[in-house]
Structures are given as C-alpha cells and as structure tokens.
Amino acid sequence: MKEFELINRYFKGRGITRRDVDLGIGDDCALVSVPENSQLAITTDTLVCGVHFFEDIPPRALGHRVLAVNLSDLAAMGAEPTWVSLALTLPSVDLEWLEAFTEGLHEIAEYYNVQVIGGDTTQGPLTITVCAKGIIPKGKALTRSGAKVGDWIFVTGPLGDAGLAIEARKQGLNITPENKQDVEKRFYFPTPRVAAGQVLRGLATSAIDVSDGLVADLGHILRKSNVNATVQVEKVPVSEAMKATLSEQERWPYVLSYGDDYELLFTVSDTNKSTLANKLKQYGVEAKCVGQILAGNGQLELTLRGQKFALPARGYEHFSNE
Amino acid sequence: MKEFELINRYFKGRGITRRDVDLGIGDDCALVSVPENSQLAITTDTLVCGVHFFEDIPPRALGHRVLAVNLSDLAAMGAEPTWVSLALTLPSVDLEWLEAFTEGLHEIAEYYNVQVIGGDTTQGPLTITVCAKGIIPKGKALTRSGAKVGDWIFVTGPLGDAGLAIEARKQGLNITPENKQDVEKRFYFPTPRVAAGQVLRGLATSAIDVSDGLVADLGHILRKSNVNATVQVEKVPVSEAMKATLSEQERWPYVLSYGDDYELLFTVSDTNKSTLANKLKQYGVEAKCVGQILAGNGQLELTLRGQKFALPARGYEHFSNE
Numbered sequence: 001m002k003e004f005e006l007i008n009r010y011f012k013g014r015g016i017t018r019r020d021v022d023l024g025i026g027d028d029c030a031l032v033s034v035p036e037n038s039q040l041a042i043t044t045d046t047l048v049c050g051v052h053f054f055e056d057i058p059p060r061a062l063g064h065r066v067l068a069v070n071l072s073d074l075a076a077m078g079a080e081p082t083w084v085s086l087a088l089t090l091p092s093v094d095l096e097w098l099e100a101f102t103e104g105l106h107e108i109a110e111y112y113n114v115q116v117i118g119g120d121t122t123q124g125p126l127t128i129t130v131c132a133k134g135i136i137p138k139g140k141a142l143t144r145s146g147a148k149v150g151d152w153i154f155v156t157g158p159l160g161d162a163g164l165a166i167e168a169r170k171q172g173l174n175i176t177p178e179n180k181q182d183v184e185k186r187f188y189f190p191t192p193r194v195a196a197g198q199v200l201r202g203l204a205t206s207a208i209d210v211s212d213g214l215v216a217d218l219g220h221i222l223r224k225s226n227v228n229a230t231v232q233v234e235k236v237p238v239s240e241a242m243k244a245t246l247s248e249q250e251r252w253p254y255v256l257s258y259g260d261d262y263e264l265l266f267t268v269s270d271t272n273k274s275t276l277a278n279k280l281k282q283y284g285v286e287a288k289c290v291g292q293i294l295a296g297n298g299q300l301e302l303t304l305r306g307q308k309f310a311l312p313a314r315g316y317e318h319f320s321n322e
Numbered sequence: 323m324k325e326f327e328l329i330n331r332y333f334k335g336r337g338i339t340r341r342d343v344d345l346g347i348g349d350d351c352a353l354v355s356v357p358e359n360s361q362l363a364i365t366t367d368t369l370v371c372g373v374h375f376f377e378d379i380p381p382r383a384l385g386h387r388v389l390a391v392n393l394s395d396l397a398a399m400g401a402e403p404t405w406v407s408l409a410l411t412l413p414s415v416d417l418e419w420l421e422a423f424t425e426g427l428h429e430i431a432e433y434y435n436v437q438v439i440g441g442d443t444t445q446g447p448l449t450i451t452v453c454a455k456g457i458i459p460k461g462k463a464l465t466r467s468g469a470k471v472g473d474w475i476f477v478t479g480p481l482g483d484a485g486l487a488i489e490a491r492k493q494g495l496n497i498t499p500e501n502k503q504d505v506e507k508r509f510y511f512p513t514p515r516v517a518a519g520q521v522l523r524g525l526a527t528s529a530i531d532v533s534d535g536l537v538a539d540l541g542h543i544l545r546k547s548n549v550n551a552t553v554q555v556e557k558v559p560v561s562e563a564m565k566a567t568l569s570e571q572e573r574w575p576y577v578l579s580y581g582d583d584y585e586l587l588f589t590v591s592d593t594n595k596s597t598l599a600n601k602l603k604q605y606g607v608e609a610k611c612v613g614q615i616l617a618g619n620g621q622l623e624l625t626l627r628g629q630k631f632a633l634p635a636r637g638y639e640h641f642s643n644e
Contacts, residue, residue, distance in 0.1 A: 027399070027465050027466050028529075029456070034356040040355070044440060051445055077350050077353070085366040089449055120368045120451070127447070129366075
C-alpha cells in the first residue's frame with residue numbers, strides 16, 4: 001500500500017470535522033483559524049517502541065495513548081484541545097494493526113473534539129510523534145511558575161497504577177487478574193484531565209501533569225515558582241488495586257516517582273481552595289490535597305504521618321544512565 | 323546527560339526570540355499568539371535514518387535539512403514561518419554530534435526568523451520529526467486545487483540535483499569533485515523557497531513544493547484541481563553540474579521524478595505571468611515556465627521537442643514495494 005492510499009484509507013474523511021479547520025489533510029499544510037483573544041498552546045510527545053511501550057501493546061491502546069499523553073499536556077495548561085498532527089513511522093504496513101491503531105486514535109480524538117489535520121507516514125522503526133494544539137482565552141493559561149507561599153497542593157486522582165501495570169508485567173508481581181486488568185486499563189488507556197484543566201483556569205495558581213512522577217513533576221513547579229513544598233505522602237490517593245497488591249512500604253516508589261499516570265498536580269490559594277474542589281467535583285473529579293507550598297528555592301520535603309520521609313528514586317528521565 | 327540538561331544546553335535560550343511567543347521551552351506547552359485576520363498553516367515531516375538520509379550525514383546538514391523540508395511545505399502555501407516543535411529520537415547522547423546538529427538547526431531557524439518553541443527528546447533509533455507552523459493573511463493561502471485551464475506552469479529552480487547527489491554516492495557516477503560538491507550542497511542544505519512562496523500570494527493559482535519529483539507533485543495539483551497539463555521536458559531547468567555529469571537521456575529520471583529538490587512548482591494565469599516572474603526576479607528567483615494547464619481530469623502529458631515523451635519512473639513513495 002502506498003503512502004497516499006494509506007493516508008486516504010485511515011485518516012482522510014475519518015474522525016470529526018471542526019469548523020475552525022479551513023483545510024485538512026491533503027495539501028502541503030493544514031490551515032486553521034485561531035479565535036480572537038486566544039492564545040495557541042502547542043505540545044509534542046514521542047512514543048518509541050521498546051522505550052515507552054512494549055512491542056506487543058494492543059494497537060488500539062497505542063492509538064489512544066499517543067493522543068492521551070499529548071492532550072494531558074494541553075490539559076495541564078488549561079487549554080481546550082483542537083487539532084493534532086501525527087507522524088507515524090512504521091516498520092511495515094500491517095492493515096489489521098493500522099485499523100486498530102487508528103480506531104483507538106479516532107475514538108479519543110472524537111471524544112475530546114480534536115481533529116487530525118495532517119501528518120507524515122514514513123517507514124522505519126515504530127515511533128509515533130504527535131504535535132497537539134489547543135486554545136486558551138488570552139492570559140488564562142496555567143503555567144508551572146505561579147505557585148505562591150501558602151498555596152495548597154492537589155492531585156486529581158490516584159497515582160502509581162501505570163507503574164504497577166508495567167512492573168506486574170516485568171517482575172510478575174502477586175496481583176489478582178481483576179486488579180491487573182484495572183491498572184493495565186489505566187496504563188493503556190490513560191484519561192487526560194481535559195475538563196479538569198479548563199476548570200482550573202483562573203482558580204489554580206500553577207499546574208503540571210504527572211508524567212514523570214509526583215516528586216519530579218512537583219519539583220518542576222517548585223523550581224519554576226522558586227518556592228519549597230511539603231507533601232504528606234500518606235495523603236496521596238491510591239487505587240483499590242494498589243492497596244490490594246502492595247504494602248504501604250512497597251507502594252512509595254510507584255506512588256511518588258513512577259509517573260505515566262497523567263493526573264494533574266496543581267496549586268491553589270487558601271481562598272479558592274474549596275471553590276475549586278467543589279467545581280471539580282461537578283466534573284466527577286475528586287481532587288485530593290496532599291501538601292502545601294512554603295517559602296524557599298525549589299526544595300521538596302516529604303513527611304509520612306508527621307515524620308520526615310526519604311525516597312531515593314526519581315522520575316523517569318531519558319538518557320539518565322549516561 | 324539527562325533530558326532536562328540536554329534541552330537546557332542545546333535548545334533553551336538559543337536561537338531567536340519572537341515577540342509572538344508568549345511562553346517558550348520549559349512548560350507543559352508553548353504559548354503563542356496568532357495575529358488577527360490570519361490563518362495558521364501547520365505541517366509535519368519526519369526524517370528516518372537509513373530511509374531519508376545516510377547514517378553518516380554531517381549532523382549540521384541534518385539539522386538544516388529537517389527544518390528546511392518543513393519550511394518548504396510552509397513556503398508552498400505562501401506562509402510566513404513562525405514556530406517549530408522538534409521531536410528528536412536519539413540512540414545515545416553524542417555531545418559533538420548534538421552540538422553540530424543543533425548548530426545547523428538554529429542557523430536556518432535564525433535565517434528564516436523561526437523560533438524553536440518546544441519538543442521532546444527520547445531514546446531510540448535516530449528519527450527526527452518537526453512540526454512547523456506559519457501564518458498567512460486570511461484567504462491568501464496557495465493550495466493544490468486552484469489551477470485553471472490556460473494557466474502556465476512554473477518551477478523556481480533546477481531539478482534533479484539532490485537525486486544526483488544520492489546516486490553519485492550509491493552508484494559511484496562519473497562526476498567531478500566540484501560538481502559532486504555542488505549537488506551535495508543542494509541535497510544536504512536545501513533552500514526552502516520561503517520568500518518566493520510569499521511573493522506567489524495573490525498571483526499564483528496553485529503551488530506545491532517538489533519533494534517527490536515534478537511528475538508526482540504536478541500530479542497532485544492536477545488531481546486536486548481536476549485539470550490536465552502538458553510539460554515540455556526540455557524546458558525544465560537543470561544545473562551546470564547536472565549538464566556536465568549526465569547526458570540528456572540519462573537526466574530525465576532525476577529531473578522529472580527523483581524529488582528532494584524543494585523548489586516550488588506553481589501555476590499562474592496568463593494575465594499575471596509576467597508580473598509574477600518579474601517580482602520573483604527581484605528576490606533572485608529565476609522561475610522557468612515549463613508547461614501549461616489543459617482541460618481534463620488529472621492527466622499529465624510530457625513532450626520532448628514537440629514529440630510525446632514517456633517516463634516510467636515515479637516519485638518516491640514510502641511503502642511503495644508493499
């Protein structure tokens with residue numbers, strides 16, 4: 001199958017059609033219109049086979065995941081996702097694989113009202129890069145740099161499940177089939193917190209998505225905002241599957257530093273704390289307060305039931321062995 | 323070296339700073355402002371090692387090339403390039419290689435006033451995806467679908483040199499060192515026709531960049547515009563290096579169907595023909611008329627000095643063997 005046929009078959013005329021897309025797939029560029037008084041948010045994430053996913057990942061999950069991780073970055077800015085470009089490098093053309101992959105991709109794209117406006121299909125080792133765009137009312141974006149002393153630190157949902165899914169497979173942990181299914185679903189089909197991100201606008205002081213683990217990602221906020229923080233680790237929400245599978249002591253590396261969960265971590269002033277938590281509840285999001293911002297220059301202190309708590313592990317970083 | 327250090331060292335604070343970039347590298351997304359009464363043009367191109375370039379390509383050339391091929395797509399729409407996202411997948415961290423690669427990238431970015439606003443650095447087989455964005459006054463974009471019967475077909479410069487560079491290396495053609503250097507420069511450091519593309523606005527009826535060869539790329543215009551065309555192949559411009567290396571008969575596959583030249587191919591009405599050619603000359607671009615648009619449904623006729631001319635070869639297509 002030739003590149004043009006492949007694009008026509010799996011991408012052109014499929015998925016949703018947004019009114020702000022003036023020209024979609026099929027020319028040298030796509031053309032879109034950005035509404036007045038808006039800013040455009042742009043993010044790019046690559047998934048490499050064998051690095052970011054196992055070779056035998058269900059292709060439908062991969063299609064979902066590659067979009068989800070990008071939409072999660074838009075969510076962390078409070079942006080409304082609009083358009084994505086897809087660069088798909090494939091070792092060969094496997095029609096069944098492509099059908100499932102694009103089904104997963106179009107499914108999540110439709111759910112979030114996102115249009116695939118173009119891309120590039122090339123031959124080579126399986127690698128997928130998405131460049132996602134979204135819009136935000138001017139000046140309303142949530143950055144990593146706005147946390148203030150006294151702000152409370154929240155997380156939108158349980159952490160550690162994606163790591164548990166990966167390690168259950170790698171190490172063969174003692175996990176029930178039901179719990180394995182639960183955490184695998186969170187790893188394969190992560191939910192970008194798109195609505196929550198938009199609710200945070202004007203209320204949260206900073207936000208980030210938890211892709212590298214709570215400790216690493218909160219660290220970005222602390223350094224960018226030039227503040228310290230204290231986190232009571234026992235307050236970090238965990239799933240029933242996590243509780244049933246690992247002892248409290250075993251859990252910490254997953255909960256605090258594994259990443260891949262794609263929950264939002266945000267800070268909010270004492271004044272707006274309850275308003276925001278209630279608004280999120282209306283969207284079905286049970287955000288939990290896990291700590292507070294303190295004066296300082298980027299340091300994070302962890303406590304466990306009032307005692308200092310030390311965790312050596314860090315967020316996942318590419319090339320960190322070199 | 324860790325991902326964060328790598329990004330700080332080679333990307334953050336380097337290159338130009340545009341006033342329409344509200345937030346650059348270092349947060350979940352970049353934030354940019356699109357001027358009113360403009361459309362945003364978006365394109366993505368991937369280069370895979372061993373498929374789009376030889377493994378020993380000078381890294382400075384690769385940095386140039388990956389941006390150039392994307393800017394060429396923006397040029398073909400008549401867009402003014404503004405921002406790019408870079409997804410860089412590297413097998414390992416080679417500081418010398420990265421220094422040269424980013425030098426090549428920043429050099430061309432600065433020349434065209436383009437800012438690198440973000441990206442993703444991952445570990446894996448060498449693959450580079452750029453997503454480039456540009457702006458166009460509303461309604462002024464050049465598409466593939468506007469060619470009209472009677473329009474003249476132009477190309478902005480000599481074709482076939484990039485193919486000659488590749489085959490000189492693969493086959494060991496009989497080529498002088500000077501000519502080899504000339505064509506290699508065109509392959510390694512292609513010039514996206516950014517200024518020419520903007521000159522075409524409001525004058526050309528359609529445009530495309532020659533990435534897959536004249537026959538294949540003109541074919542896109544013909545099918546999208548639902549017209550036929552005739553091209554006098556002897557009128558297609560070729561370089562001195564090409565003339566000195568290959569006989570006329572040997573040249574045709576390079577000139578007509580090799581691709582990778584990144585000249586613009588465009589159509590213009592009889593009324594605007596001279597105006598446009600003169601305006602391009604002011605920008606140092608000697609566009610050559612190579613044929614004319616005829617009534618029809620997507621067919622291309624080639625002639626050589628008045629006789630029908632047949633060429634079996636086609637533009638380069640990924641997966642075309644499958």
